[in-house]
Every structure is written in structure tokens, then in C-alpha cells.
Amino acid sequence: MKTLTSREDWPLGVECAWPATMHAAPAQAIVRDRTDPLAHRWQLWLASIALAFGVWQFGQGSYIQAKAWLAQVLIKQAWARTLDGKAQARPWPWADTWPVARITVPDRGIVRYVLAGANGRSIAFGPGHVFGTPLPGDAGNSVIGAHRDTHFAFLRELHPGEEIVVQKSAATIRRYRVEDSEIVDKRETRVMAQHGGEPRLTLITCYPFDALRAGGPLRYVVSAKAI
Amino acid sequence: MNTALRHSRERGNPGIKSNPWIPASAGMTSQARSRLVVVDIIAYVVLAFSIGLATAVSLAGVVLLLAQEAQAAEFVPMQPAQAQQGTLLLKAKGETLAVPAVATDAEIRVSGIVARAVVKQTYRNPYDAWFEGIYVFPLPENAAVDHLRMKIGERVIEGDIKERQAARAQYEQAKSSGQRAALVEQERPNMFTTSVANIPPHGEITVEIEYQQTLRFDAQGYSLRFPMVVGPRYIPGTPTEGRGHGWAPNTDQVPDAAHITPPVLHPDQHAPSNPVRLKVVLDAGVPLARVDSTYHPITQRETEGGGRIVELAAGEVPANKDFELKWTPVASHAPSAALFTEQSGDKHYALLMVMPPAKEVAAARLPREVIFVIDTSGSMSGSSIAQAKEALALAVSRLDERDSFNVIEFNSYAKALYPDARPASVAHRNNAVSWVRRLQAQGGTEMALALNLALNGRENPGRVRQVIFLTDGAVGNEDGLFKLIQDKLGDSRLFTVGIGSAPNSHFMMKAAQSGRGTFIYIGKIEEVKEKMGALFTKLESPVLKGIEIAWPDGSHAETWPQRVPDLYLGEPIVVSAALDKLEGDLRITGLRGEVHERPWQATLPLDEARTGRGMGVLWARAKIASLVDSLRDGAKEDEVREAVVNVALVHHLVSKYTSLIAVDKTPVRPVDATLKSGAVPTNLPEGWEFEKVFGELPQGATDSRWNLLVGFLALLLAGGLFRTSRRTPIAFGRG
Numbered sequence: 001m002k003t004l005t006s007r008e009d010w011p012l013g014v015e016c017a018w019p020a021t022m023h024a025a026p027a028q029a030i031v032r033d034r035t036d037p038l039a040h041r042w043q044l045w046l047a048s049i050a051l052a053f054g055v056w057q058f059g060q061g062s063y064i065q066a067k068a069w070l071a072q073v074l075i076k077q078a079w080a081r082t083l084d085g086k087a088q089a090r091p092w093p094w095a096d097t098w099p100v101a102r103i104t105v106p107d108r109g110i111v112r113y114v115l116a117g118a119n120g121r122s123i124a125f126g127p128g129h130v131f132g133t134p135l136p137g138d139a140g141n142s143v144i145g146a147h148r149d150t151h152f153a154f155l156r157e158l159h160p161g162e163e164i165v166v167q168k169s170a171a172t173i174r175r176y177r178v179e180d181s182e183i184v185d186k187r188e189t190r191v192m193a194q195h196g197g198e199p200r201l202t203l204i205t206c207y208p209f210d211a212l213r214a215g216g217p218l219r220y221v222v223s224a225k226a227i
Numbered sequence: 228m229n230t231a232l233r234h235s236r237e238r239g240n241p242g243i244k245s246n247p248w249i250p251a252s253a254g255m256t257s258q259a260r261s262r263l264v265v266v267d268i269i270a271y272v273v274l275a276f277s278i279g280l281a282t283a284v285s286l287a288g289v290v291l292l293l294a295q296e297a298q299a300a301e302f303v304p305m306q307p308a309q310a311q312q313g314t315l316l317l318k319a320k321g322e323t324l325a326v327p328a329v330a331t332d333a334e335i336r337v338s339g340i341v342a343r344a345v346v347k348q349t350y351r352n353p354y355d356a357w358f359e360g361i362y363v364f365p366l367p368e369n370a371a372v373d374h375l376r377m378k379i380g381e382r383v384i385e386g387d388i389k390e391r392q393a394a395r396a397q398y399e400q401a402k403s404s405g406q407r408a409a410l411v412e413q414e415r416p417n418m419f420t421t422s423v424a425n426i427p428p429h430g431e432i433t434v435e436i437e438y439q440q441t442l443r444f445d446a447q448g449y450s451l452r453f454p455m456v457v458g459p460r461y462i463p464g465t466p467t468e469g470r471g472h473g474w475a476p477n478t479d480q481v482p483d484a485a486h487i488t489p490p491v492l493h494p495d496q497h498a499p500s501n502p503v504r505l506k507v508v509l510d511a512g513v514p515l516a517r518v519d520s521t522y523h524p525i526t527q528r529e530t531e532g533g534g535r536i537v538e539l540a541a542g543e544v545p546a547n548k549d550f551e552l553k554w555t556p557v558a559s560h561a562p563s564a565a566l567f568t569e570q571s572g573d574k575h576y577a578l579l580m581v582m583p584p585a586k587e588v589a590a591a592r593l594p595r596e597v598i599f600v601i602d603t604s605g606s607m608s609g610s611s612i613a614q615a616k617e618a619l620a621l622a623v624s625r626l627d628e629r630d631s632f633n634v635i636e637f638n639s640y641a642k643a644l645y646p647d648a649r650p651a652s653v654a655h656r657n658n659a660v661s662w663v664r665r666l667q668a669q670g671g672t673e674m675a676l677a678l679n680l681a682l683n684g685r686e687n688p689g690r691v692r693q694v695i696f697l698t699d700g701a702v703g704n705e706d707g708l709f710k711l712i713q714d715k716l717g718d719s720r721l722f723t724v725g726i727g728s729a730p731n732s733h734f735m736m737k738a739a740q741s742g743r744g745t746f747i748y749i750g751k752i753e754e755v756k757e758k759m760g761a762l763f764t765k766l767e768s769p770v771l772k773g774i775e776i777a778w779p780d781g782s783h784a785e786t787w788p789q790r791v792p793d794l795y796l797g798e799p800i801v802v803s804a805a806l807d808k809l810e811g812d813l814r815i816t817g818l819r820g821e822v823h824e825r826p827w828q829a830t831l832p833l834d835e836a837r838t839g840r841g842m843g844v845l846w847a848r849a850k851i852a853s854l855v856d857s858l859r860d861g862a863k864e865d866e867v868r869e870a871v872v873n874v875a876l877v878h879h880l881v882s883k884y885t886s887l888i889a890v891d892k893t894p895v896r897p898v899d900a901t902l903k904s905g906a907v908p909t910n911l912p913e914g915w916e917f918e919k920v921f922g923e924l925p926q927g928a929t930d931s932r933w934n935l936l937v938g939f940l941a942l943l944l945a946g947g948l949f950r951t952s953r954r955t956p957i958a959f960g961r962g
Contacts (some may be wrong), residue, residue: 007413040952047948050941055278058938064931067483088640116640118925131639131670132461132605140466145925149932186924194476195228197466206928214928221924 057219064124066208067151071125075099075113083170088116097122100129101136102167103144103201110154118145127151127203130192145204148220152205155181155222164201164224176201176224183207184219191221199226267950318554327839328353329362329907331452331503331546340511340565340580340801341839342451343439344370350434352426357896359402359904360423361472363489364546366438368417371841371848371853374437375887377423386411386889388879390872394886397440398422399949401477405896409434411887414487415705416852417733418457419881425896434889439841439848441578446585446797447556447761449511450749455503455546458729458912459920460484460703461604461672472906481703490705490908493917499910500544506553510534513560521551522728522750547910548728564831567839575806576842581815582799582827583771592767593821594690595630596648598681598719599623601666602698602726604638605922609728610752610914615697618724620660622695625763628649628902634659637677638670640849669919672702675711682715691821692719693766694742702729708734710859712741720744721761729912741859745795768796769821776802779833787849798940803846809833847878855883894898 049184055114074091079099081089088098101114114136118128127146133138146152176199184191191202208218328351334342350360366372375386386409389397396411399407402424409432410422419436426432442449464480473488481487492500509518510532518527524540537552556562565580587750599622601615619634626632631656635641644662649655681694700723702708712721725735726749735869739746745765749758774791778784786804794800800815816828854871858864868884875885894901911917 027491039629043952047945047952048667050948051945054938054941054943056938057934057941059278061931061936061938064929064934117670119667121924123925124929128925130922130925134465138465143651143922143925145927148928150929152927162678168251179939186926189922189924191924193924204924204927206926211928211929212933214926214930214933219924226718 079113104165137166137174141194141200143192143202148205148209156209175227178224179227181222251654259274336508338510340442342581346436348434350423351431355428357902358426362421362907365457368736369440370438370846372438372881375411377432377889378434384889386887391886394888401890405894407891409889413881443691451552453550456729458701460701462703479729489906490910495910501546503544505539507537516555516557518554531797548913551849566836568836569842571843575809576846577804578842579802580799596692597632598694600635600681600696603636603666604672604703606915608919612668615726618759619663621759623659635680641676641680684717686718694721697724699727700734704736709737709741728914765795771817771819774817777814782806788853803849847874851882
């Protein structure tokens with residue numbers, strides 16, 4: 001039995017504190033019976049609810065992040081199969097989306113696999129290509145959307161002049177240069193407009209980047225032009 | 228879990244007091260104790276965090292590795308090398324909507340199986356500038372547009388028929404020299420553009436267009452459709468040079484995209500525009516059992532001759548959906564055959580209608596393979612997809628155990644429920660229905676992908692293969708699709724079900740014709756049951772095929788269409804013919820039966836024909852349609868153009884290659900006044916969702932940070948509460 005006084009003891013303390021609280025409980029219980037059992041019980045309930053809620057919320061938050069991260073690994077494998085010539089290689093058997101391109105920002109070491117469709121279901125796993133716009137790498141304005149707190153968090157750092165490389169197939173690689181970025185209302189579909197056949201890339205995510213909650217009306221739009 | 232454990236101990240072992248930490252802590256300094264408290268809280272949080280993280284990661288793993296929803300469905304990858312790059316394109320912002328407004332006033336006169344309509348479009352210019360108005364509008368898919376009149380005040384200028392380029396050149400010339408002019412061009416058989424030049428400031432010009440059509444009818448009765456709006460079309464293909472007044476650039480697959488994509492008003496930001504008044508004068512020629520409007524409330528009053536006059540109850544409605552009027556003759560007067568003729572010079576033009584009797588005995592039938600194709604593109608979003616899903620679910624559940632089936636959905640991509648058709652067992656049907664219920668409408672309309680998946684060009688001896696295609700037909704590349712259907716049909720049959728408030732009637736009719744099937748419309752959810760029931764009855768009954776029409780010798784009949792299509796139960800034979808003389812008997816023969824074919828024949832004396840107006844126009848329209856169809860069979864465009872122009876000029880008809888033009892001789896616009904131009908914006912068809920058609924910026928955020936923060940705070944709170952709940956009794960104990 002020793003007293004925790006020195007700094008070196010802390011790691012042990014952290015480890016051991018856990019069972020300690022449980023063992024401590026019966027002792028408390030007896031004492032509590034004599035004092036204010038009802039208030040104590042409420043406190044415990046409240047604590048448990050807060051714990052459960054906290055675990056749930058924390059789990060939810062981490063789950064979103066974990067899913068975004070883990071899925072890119074599987075999508076990477078599917079992309080490899082796509083490059084081998086398989087059409088619509090699904091990252092997991094029941095997926096309703098598949099990689100259509102790989103975008104990289106070489107200077108920042110960023111690699112993202114773009115999925116077909118920019119609906120909520122697919123962009124949980126990766127940046128999504130907006131249906132109805134040309135595929136990334138093709139002629140026309142190709143629009144890609146992703147979450148600001150996962151795959152497109154890097155947009156915040158992206159400056160005009162930086163290079164984005166799009167791989168469309170084993171043989172097709174197209175380079176783009178970031179022209180500008182702007183903040184628009186979500187109804188401003190003009191950023192998705194086509195300007196003839198000039199190959200462009202429009203990357204869209206939510207704004208502001210630091211907002212805690214989803215669902216705001218603003219979008220951060222980075223546009224790039226093929227070099 | 229902690230609490231539960233604690234409680235059980237409370238009850239089970241109330242006497243246990245020995246705890247190694249209590250005596251130790253009793254000997255601590257208060258500083259050390261408070262540090263312990265902090266450590267404890269941190270430990271709680273760390274544990275909770277690890278649990279949370281572990282749960283999250285394992286959940287993610289589980290989700291990725293096991294089914295997130297028990298998915299018995301297997302998805303078939305689409306054919307390779309068909310990555311799509313269609314364009315749902317938008318014009319850049321800042322485009323002014325300051326263009327003339329158009330009010331439409333239509334009067335349709337129905338006599339028997341023919342309707343003649345006068346559509347009056349009034350272009351009002353509320354601005355101080357001179358304007359050109361360009362209005363893209365729909366008409367029935369078999370409309371024979373044969374008159375144009377431009378009205379300026381009291382003056383009426385009659386339009387001329389010209390070759391398309393010549394008419395366009397004359398119009399441009401008039402426009403630039405300040406003359407008032409009106410031009411009507413055909414973009415699709417059911418889509419036209421009126422251009423009106425030099426509308427004076429605060430002035431108006433009225434353009435009157437006349438057309439004639441044969442009505443559609445079957446055993447259930449007659450129907451007249453008057454479309455009011457061209458729904459925004461999906462434009463597949465790669466953009467090419469050239470832009471017009473539309474929101475889409477031309478593409479390799481839709482070279483005239485810029486002409487068929489008028490600007491569309493956002494229903495949330497603009498009141499509905501383009502008001503329409505409508506009057507139908509109904510002289511059915513037989514006593515009527517009932518007259519109903521399917522989508523608009525109407526008022527009707529009976530005329531002396533037993534006909535009806537129908538008007539919109541609201542007086543005026545926005546041009547945002549089809550108008551449909553249906554009427555049923557009293558049972559004993561249901562027509563079985565009719566022949567209308569019109570003499571023009573030494574030619575007799577005839578319109579022949581024969582209703583084969585319904586087959587009484589249930590014939591032996593072959594097993595069926597039914598392929599359902601459902602359009603889940605953005606334009607279907609809203610009420611259309613609800614109707615389509617309902618119709619499909621109903622159709623699937625009606626299948627017989629002997630039959631087999633599959634379901635294909637398509638938007639920017641196409642996918643099939645099963646790799647091959649599966650027997651229509653209860654399990655497969657249920658699976659299909661729940662799969663269909665989960666479909667969402669979004670993205671493009673890459674119809675070719677779906678058709679390639681549905682049609683294999685094969686023969687299927689011993690069974691009947693039927694493809695049922697549910698769509699709004701909102702595409703710009705119709706011709707390419709018809710060709711595809713024709714080429715890959717094999718012995719399958721394709722049936723179109725036009726969904727929604729403004730289906731593309733030209734697509735429905737021609738796709739069904741190319742697919743040797745038939746078509747129906749469903750415009751509201753209440754219609755699904757009745758319409759699908761009727762379609763299924765047709766699908767389950769043998770067709771009348773190999774229909775031959777023998778005109779009397781010496782009549783030198785030129786009949787259009789030349790080959791009478793197969794007929795489904797309750798459908799009539801309708802052909803137009805040009806004859807030298809009206810004598811003798813007409814004989815029609817055909818074959819009916821699926822397993823055992825039985826001959827059918829009917830005879831009709833030509834001298835019993837009644838005279839009707841405009842039979843020549845209908846004949847010319849049928850001939851033009853057949854000539855244009857021949858392009859898909861490889862006919863040379865130059866030859867077809869020449870033949871069409873010849874017929875169209877004689878009969879004063881607007882066609883792919885001919886336009887109507889009216890020019891006022893006197894220039895009105897001062898030389899120094901500029902002319903502004905603009906396409907009249909159209910309404911979004913009722914029940915459609917603007918963002919789903921024109922796209923919306925993706926939503927790019929999750930609640931993960933919020934979750935993490937809230938979770939962290941809750942864990943902190945839990946830690947604190949546990950801590951204090953433990954400390955309190957200790958304090959008491961020591962006291």
C-alpha cells in the first residue's frame with residue numbers, strides 16, 4: 001500500500017484508479033444508507049445516463065470519421081481493380097457506388113478517391129462526383145463534393161496556383177491549377193454551370209470550416225482549370 | 228454497467244468494508260487527494276473515449292463487412308466503357324428573365340376521331356425596349372401543324388410554308404429590318420418553337436397556330452391530351468460548339484440541345500407564368516356516357532346536337548402540366564369501324580379506323596419474361612417517382628409463378644436487381660418490391676444504358692419477353708434511343724409507361740412503336756391501379772399481328788403507315804390512305820393467338836365512307852412520320868428530306884424540314900432602336916423538384932465534430948458525477 005505522491009506514480013495511478021472506483025463502491029453504499037440515499041441514487045443514474053450519452057455521441061462522431069478513413073482504404077483497392085479494367089468496381093459487395101477517379105494534391109501529399117454520386121450515402125465514404133456533370137478529367141465542368149470535416153478539410157488550405165492531378169484511368173491523367181475559391185449560397189448552382197467544353201474541376205464543401213454542425217446554407221467552392 | 232454492478236454489491240454484500248484505497252487515501256494530503264480526483268476523472272474520460280472509439284471502429288468494420296441492410300439483391304455491373312458524361316447544364320447567373328410574357332388560348336374542336344385546334348399565343352412586351360420573344364412549347368405528338376396567322380391589332384397576316392432554312396433566313400431578314408414577323412419551327416414532333424420579332428414596347432403580337440390530330444382511343448374510350456409545358460430535358464453527350472437561347476449547350480448526342488432547353492422558373496422564387504385558357508368543343512358523333520378531365524377541374528355543358536362544351540373550371544391555369552379529356556360512348560354505340568374521306572383534286576384521302584373484336588375465349592398462353600425498367604433520374608423526383616414505384620410494385624406483385632422477371636433502375640448509371648431474370652416466386656417478388664421502394668430519384672437520364680441492359684437482341688422461343696419501361700421521357704436524344712430500341716429488340720416487346728404531369732409523348736409513342744409494344748400514361752397516383760391493370764390485360768392477351776389491308780383493285784392506294792403495327796387488346800387499326808377512286812370493298816386480315824394462331828378478317832365497303840375535313844393533312848402527317856422513321860432503317864437523309872419537303876409544302880405542314888412563317892411588310896422598329904431577345908421561361912412541370920433536375924450543390928459536412936464535442940462534454944459530466952458520488956460518502960465516513 002503506498003501513497004501517490006511522486007510524479008512517477010501517476011501512470012500507475014491512472015491504470016489503477018479504475019478498479020478502485022468499483023471497489024470503493026460498496027463502502028460508499030453503506031455510508032450512504034445512513035445519509036441521503038435518494039439524492040445519491042439520482043446522481044448515479046444521472047452519471048450513467050451522461051456516460052451512456054457521451055459514449056454514444058462520441059462513438060457517433062468517431063464512427064463518422066472512422067468510416068470516412070476506413071472506406072478510403074477499401075475504395076483504394078477498388079480503384080486498383082478499376083485501373084485493371086473492371087467497370088464499376090464496388091469497394092464492398094453491397095456498395096451502391098464505386099470509384100470514378102483519383103484526385104491528388106502532390107504538394108500536400110493528399111490522395112482522395114472520388115466516388116460516383118454526391119449524395120449523402122456516398123460522400124460519407126469519399127468525395128462524390130455530382131451526377132449530370134462530366135466525369136473528372138473529361139471535357140466540361142466536373143463537380144465533386146465532399147465533407148469539410150473529412151475528405152475535403154484540406155480545401156481550406158488550398159491556394160490559387162496549386163496543382164491538382166486527376167487520374168481517370170490507367171492511361172489518363174489530367175492536371176488542373178486552382179484558380180480561385182469562393183463562398184456561395186447553396187442555391188447558387190451557377191458554380192456547376194458548363195462553359196463550353198473547357199475541362200474544369202469544381203470542388204465543393206460546406207462552409208464555414210469550423211462550424212460544429214452540418215446543414216448550413218454556405219458552400220466553399222474551389223475551382224480549377226486544366227493546364 | 229458500473230451502476231448495476233455497484234447496486235448488486237450493495238444488496239448482496241452489505242458488510243464488505245475492506246478496500247485497499249480507503250485507508251490509503253485517508254492518509255493522503257488533501258493536495259494528493261484532489262490530484263487523485265483529477266486523475267480519476269481523466270481516467271473515466273479516457274476509458275469512455277476508448278470505448279467510444281473502439282465501438283466506432285468496430286461498428287464501421289461491421290458495417291463495411293456485414294450487410295447494413297439485409298440485401299439479397301445482387302447488382303449487375305453495367306456494360307464497361309459506358310462511363311457517362313451527360314450534361315445537366317446551367318446558364319451562368321445574371322441572365323435576365325426580362326422577356327415577353329405569353330398567354331395561350333386554345334380551342335379544340337373534336338369531331339369523331341379527329342381533333343382540330345386553334346392555339347392563340349399572345350406575346351406581351353411590358354418593357355420600354357423592342358423585343359423578340361422565343362417560346363418553346365409542346366403540342367400532341369401527332370399534331371399536324373398547318374396554319375399560322377400573325378395578328379397585329381385588326382390585321383391578320385397569313386403564314387406561308389417554307390423549307391426550314393429559307394423560312395429562318397426570311398425571318399432573320401425581317402427581324403433585322405424592323406418588320407414584325409412570326410416563325411414556327413418543329414424541334415421534335417411534339418415540341419415547337421415560335422419566334423416573334425419586333426414586339427413594340429408595351430405592345431403585343433398574337434400568333435395563331437392551327438393543328439389537326441387523330442385521337443387516341445381504345446376499348447375504354449377516347450382521350451384527348453393537350454400538353455402545356457416542355458419539361459426540362461436531360462442532355463447526354465459531350466458539349467460541342469454552338470450555343471443558343473437554351474440552358475444547355477449542344478452536345479454530340481443532342482446537336483440541337485440549345486433549342487430545346489428554354490429557361491425554367493424556380494417554383495419557389497417565381498409565381499407560375501404562361502397562363503392557358505382552354506375550350507374543347509366535343510362532337511363525338513355518338514351519345515356519350517361520360518366526359519372527364521383527368522388532371523384539371525372542368526365545367527361542361529351539353530350542346531343541342533348531344534355534344535359537350537368543356538372549359539377549365541379555373542378559367543386560366545399555369546402551363547405546367549398536360550390536360551387530358553376522356554370520354555366514353557354509350558356502350559351500344561362504341562365504334563367498331565369508321566372511314567372518313569376527303570376529296571382534293573383527283574385524290575381521295577381516307578382515314579380508316581377498325582376496332583377488332585375483343586377475344587372472348589382465354590387463349591393458351593406462353594410463359595412470360597417481364598423486364599421492368601424504372602427511371603430514377605432527377606426529373607422523376609417528387610410525385611413522379613412515387614407513381615412509378617407504386618406502378619412497379621403493383622406490376623411485380625401481379626406476376627404469375629410461371630413467369631420470370633427482373634428490375635432495372637437507371638439514372639446516370641443503370642443497374643439490375645438480378646443478373647438474369649428470376650422466377651416470379653413470392654420471395655423474389657417481395658425482394659423486388661422492397662428494392663423498388665428504396666430507390667431514390669437523382670442524377671442524369673442515361674437511358675441508353677438501361678436499354679442496353681434490358682434488350683439483348685435475342686430471340687426467345689417458347690416464351691414472351693416484355694420490357695416495361697417507366698419514365699417521364701425527359702431526354703433530348705430521342706432519335707438515338709429509338710434506333711437503339713429497334714436494333715436491340717430481338718423478339719422482345721417494349722412498352723412505355725409515361726409518368727408524371729408532363730411526359731414526353733413523342734418518346735412514349737415512338738419508343739413503344741420501335742419496341743413493337745404500346746404505351747400508357749400515369750399522371751397521378753390514383754391512376755396507377757386502373758392504368759396498370761389495363762396495361763396488364765393487354766400484356767396478357769395475344770396480339771393481333773400480320774395485319775394486311777387490301778384496297779380494291781384500281782384504287783392505287785398509298786397507305787401510311789405502310790406496315791400496320793401489331794395491335795394489343797382493345798386497340799384499333801388506324802391508317803391513312805390516298806386513293807384514286809372510292810369503290811369496292813376493303814379487306815383487312817390478321818392473325819391472333821399466341822400458341823395457336825387463328826386468322827381474323829373484316830370487310831368494309833368504301834362507299835359507306837363519310838366525308839371529313841382535313842383527311843389530306845392527316846395523311847400527309849402520317850406519311851411524313853413514316854418517312855422520318857425510315858431514317859432509322861438506314862434511308863438516306865437527303866432523299867428523306869426531299870420527300871418530306873414535297874409532302875409538307877403541298878399540305879402546308881410544319882415538319883422537321885419545313886416551317887411556317889408570317890412577315891408584316893411594313894417595318895415598324897426605328898433603325899436606331901435596338902432589339903432585345905429572350906427565350907420565354909417555362910414553368911417547372913407540376914410535382915417536379917427543381918434542385919433534383921438542375922442539380923444542387925452537394926452538402927459537405929457531417930455532425931462528427933458536434934458529436935465529438937457533445938460526447939466529450941457528456942463524458943466529462945459523467946466523470947464528475949461519478950467522482951462526486953463517490954467522494955461524498957467518504958467525506959461523511961471520515962467525519
